[in-house]
Amino acid sequence: MNAVRASARAQRGLGLFSLLFWLVLIGGITLIALKVFPTVNEYLTIRRVVEKIAASGVTTAPEVRNAFEAAKAVEYSITSISGKDLQVSRQGERLVISYAYNVEIELVPPVYLLMKYEGRAPK
Secondary structure, three states, X not given: OHHHHHHXXXXXXXXXXXXXXXXXXXXXXXXXXXXXXXXXXXXXXXXXXHHHHHHOOOOOHHHHHHHHHHHHHHXXXXXXXXXXXXXXXXXXXXXXXXXXXXXEEEEEOOEEEEEEEEEEEOO
């Protein structure tokens, strides 16, 4: 009989402090994800634009930069780099376009998250 009462009195579920701990942890992860997502989206847009330019058959660096600036005027999400930030080189007959840039994301002052993005086309 005592064993039945003891198990009935045993606490089940989360306590207040463990609930607060999980709320703070999940809230912090959500905050970071919401601040990082736009930069990842911008990187994917830049990669798609550069791959499209590389596949279009441009032959000179000024053509690449002008095509990127034209695409940047249409794609409102590209703000971190411009056409002059692209490095254009030749590997044999191919034109290789590469880029690299950093984005600082303010999480909670004075804490920042540094994201480094780079890519090249064609791979």
